[in-house]
Amino acid sequence: MAASTVLTGAALAQALLRPRSVALVGVSDDLAKPAARPLQFLRRSGFAGAVYPINPKRDAVQGEQAWPDLAALPEVPEHAFVMTATEHVVGTVRECARLGVKVVTVLAGGFSEAGPEGQAREEELRRLSRETGVRVLGPSSLGVVHPSTGLILTANAAFAEPDLPRGKVFVASHSGSMIGALLSRGKARGVGFAGLVSVGGEADLSLGEIGLATLDDPEIDSYVLFLESLRHGAQLQQFAREAARRGKPVIAYKLGRSEAAAEMAVTHTGALAGEDDVADAFFRGLGIARVDNLEALLEAPALARRIPLDVSHGHRAPRVGVVTTTGGGAAMVVDQLGVRDVMVQPPSEETLARLARDGLPCTPGRVLDVTLAGANYETMKKVLAILLQAPEFDLVLAVVGSSARFQPQLAVKPILESADSRPGARPLAAMLVPDAPQALAELTAAGVPCFRSPEPCADAIAAVLRRRQPGPAATAQAQRAGAGAFVSEAQAYELLQRLEIAHAPAVTMPLAQAPRELPFDFPVVAKVCSAQIPHKTEVGGVVLGIADSSQLxxxxxxxxxxxxxxxPGVACDEVLVQPMRKGLMEALVGYRVDAEAGPVVMLAAGGIWAEVAQDRALRLAPVTMETAREMVSEVKAFRSLAGLRGRPRGDLEALAQAVCSLSQLAVRPQLGIAEAEVNPLMVLPQGQGVLAVDALVLRS
Structure with a gap:
């Protein structure tokens, strides 16, 4: 197979998920071994395609004819599941490529995670795929499952589960064990699946490419991703953008939430933008709802399907109206929503008046409590009708108490009847406080977003309501590790001028000579100016508060x-002199190209507070002015510049413009900038703009 015939798109999805024939290479006759499971599962599920057990040591496996090798088969299988020992994998994949097998799934580990020898094996898999066109899933992949065709091509023991639930959620996971965990949890909740794929080490096929290949499948309406990293970020970006365009929501759970910053950072932006912060910006910028709770990973798709991605709340927090039959249960949800900055919006005076006119027994407040006396079908139905028409809510959440378990006709039935999935309808969700599996199953079957505990409920709501349409795609690329060179501060100012970011006046003079007359007034600051000295303060390269020529x-x-x-020995021939400038507050605006996520832009409190306060906002670059304003509103330090308690107002609009302008480096790759940072950027009084008084630029 020539590299020009590499499978992509629908053809890839067919061979991966709906193959007409499957070879099980290394299948075991010992039913206790994982390598025996795929044959058992395929027979039990009624897979209609041809299945070819391959075991060179046996004529029969599990009572079926076995073949000694791939070449002995009566046809070339479309998909081969390779379960051999690690040392035999490369040879088997090479044989698959020679014969024309379209997709090979590799179960074994011992590749990039196993040191230089394993890394060499993985690179050989990658080379085989690149040069021959054979597509490789794995290594360390537990397999592929497509319930509607009975393709249970996995060694994951969880798929011994009878009656696998079918649905429209597609799961792609770096972790093989998680596809089994999600299957069992989904079955318990009545959530079915269109497919589940363990992507493993992504030597060839990545999570993003698999998602992209399945987007046109009408059997899939949403995606659930379990990620260990942002490997192959460009493909993941492409998938997310296309999923957003098609209106198929993507929910992600990513490991690695921690405060650890990048170890090899050369700017504050690199140090402050740790891996998980970048991941947050990545998901947010691509319309992906990131959840922190495993249960929310399964519950969020139904909510995301009811809330269009293009719904925008501007700079305000999303507003949720809560109606309840149980004050305590609602209080738990309100608390969890609050810690996620989701506003529980009290009913407006107009809404309360409508409720009163209809004689509905409600206790007004932040939460609308229909009380025990009002917990009946007619009351709940009428209350929901009014709340779902109220303009002050982005979402209505009904929290139901004990009746959900034993008398669902009282409060759950009206939720089922009131939920409207038509475009533009106000979304309605439910949280059931008691353990009420039957009511949850009915809500799930009807497509009504429903939750059984407050933490995943709030997690899913916050994640889904904060999704945004993906912004413009960047064109700047990450540089090679160790590549790049700094420019001097004077050259950095030239870049800022091209981006129309104002900077303090500056002149350069020879360090070895006496200073000449300045074109601006004292006091001034003098700084060494050399591309070899990016961090001037570390070498004593800054002198502040110079009052006159003698002091200069x-x-x-x-x-x-x-x-x-x-x-000693570091090249530095110039001094940069600037007038001392003071603003209302210092900001840091930084740009860098992350190796996986691509270009990102960061805004933080500037000066020493950049590292101390960890008060920042991060986005994929480039950003629009609307997004830049949103970033300004997120940094707590800048709230004092909004006229708080009579303090002078800062020019926050100019600050947002500076963020937007610096982020445009993401679509100007011809400038060759890997990192750029302005710190500090002085925020001046309202109407006077912002002013850069130091800048650091790394060329790629």
Missing amino acids: GEAFATLRRNLAERA
């Missing part, structure tokens, strides 16, 4: 002395 000459001498002591 002394400052030059101080800089020469400090360089000789702290940076």
